Amino acid sequence: MYTINSFKKGLKDGLPICIGYFPVSFAFGIFAVENGLTILQAFLISVTNLTSAGQLAAVPIIAGGGTLIELAVSQLVINSRYSLMSVSLGQKLSSKVKLFERMAIAFGNTDEIFAVSVSNNGELGSKYMYGVIALPVLGWTSGTLLGAIAGNVLPPIISAALGVAIYGMFIAIVVPVAKKEKATALCVLLSIALSCAFKYVPFLQNVPSGFVVIICAVASSVIFAILAPVKADDSTPDKEVENNG
Amino acid sequence: MDNTKFCIYLAVMAGVTYLVRMIPLVAIKEKIKNKFVLSFLHYIPYTVLSAMTVPGVFYATGNMLSACIGFVIAVIAALFNRSLVQVAALSCLGVLATELVINYIL
Structure with a gap:
């Protein structure tokens, strides 16, 4: 099997990700x-983490003085x-990658960088990976910096x-998969129903925000991992494969 | 927020996030075969993102009407398989248009 190991090709593949990361x-x-x-x-959060959902969940925990356990478990x-x-x-x-x-x-294995790099045919070398990672990191960190500065200046x-x-x-990540896989769609709806319950049901409202995401995601994923397990080789739920075939 | 306290939070957060990515990349060379673990890992990204989005998105703009319109536009755009950038941009434009109508026309 041949190896892709061009830094330049990596940069080229990473450019659209960089453009996408900037506004977010x-x-x-x-x-x-x-x-x-x-x-x-x-x-500093963006420089050291590079994870949109994790960072979004972490800010209220950090700003609200949540516990370190809540922060660690939410990130986990x-x-x-x-x-x-x-x-x-x-x-x-x-195998040459040390x-x-x-x-x-x-450090740079995000959803989008992962998706773009593994879609190549052949093995990947370290230079290619550094190339794919470089621009998205730049887009993510500079976007955060400018947003933080401009936040006070921009019209509301x-x-x-x-x-x-x-x-x-x-939404752009979840909806296309839910559209294709019925089990994933139902699983997502269950997660949403739970998350709404924690927002609106009186005594559930007291649960800290970081834990809410954890409970909703783990509970609905465990239930559907039992009810609709995926096929080992292609990671799509079995039921869907049966429906198609 | 106080910088010393922040640094402790930052270290915990960055440490956990990095180890989650690093340990499997370095340690696991064989394919995971356990069906339950594979299934759980398949569903987790979508359940995390959806629990974070609903109902959080409805409070993202300070006005529930504009947020709802932004949400609906994003779902429709995603149903038509638009790219991440396009879905996010259309959603923002929907909110902007609604806010303009609320603030300057109604």
């Missing part, structure tokens, strides 16, 4: 400052999907509009 991280910068973090703090659960992507990406990397290179590549109407950008990205 810009909105994150605004959100973080609105919640009471400083510009530097918002920037929300970002647990990366562990599967890392397993998958790890098998795609060339241990410390794997450790560096792991613009901030309001940008406030939905990050959710728009989440």
Whole structure:
């Protein structure tokens, strides 16, 4: 099997991801400052984490003085999907990629970087991976910085509009899969129903926000992992495969 | 927020996020076979994102009407398989248009 190891090709593949990340991280910068973090703090979170959903969940916990356990568990659960992507990406990397290179590549394994890099035919080298990661990291961090700075200056109407950008990205990830896989659609609806219950049912409202996401996501995923397990080789729920065939 | 306290939060957050990505990439070279674990990991990204989106998105703009319109536009755009950037941009434009109508016309 041949190895793709061109830094330049990596940069080219990473450019659309960078463009996509910019407005979302810009909105994150605004959100973080609105919640009471400083510009530097918002920037540091993006530099060290590179995870949209995790960061969005972390800001209210940090700003609200939540416990470190709540923060750690929320990041563990929300970002647990990366562990599967890392397993998958790890098998795609060339055997020439050294241990410390794997450790560096792991930092940049986001949903989009993962999706773009594993869609290549052949094995991947470290130079290619550094190329794919470079521009999205730049887009994510600079977007956060500018959003955090501009948040105070922008007219409220613009901030309001940008406030939905990050959710728009989440919706764009979830809806196409839910449309294709009935089990995933039902699983998502269950998660939403639970999350609404924690928002509107009186005594459930007292549960801290970080835990709500964890409980909803884990409960609905466990239930559907039992009711509609995926096929081992292609990770789509069995029932769907039967329906199609 | 106080920088010292923030740094502790940041270290915990960045540490957990990094280890979740790094350990499997370095340690696991074989394919996971356990059906339950695979299934759980298949559903987790979507349940996390949807629980974060609903009802959170309805409070994202400070006005529930504009937020709802932004949400509906995003879902419709995503149903038509638009890209991440397009869905997010259309949703923002929907909110902007609604806010303009509420503030300057109604």
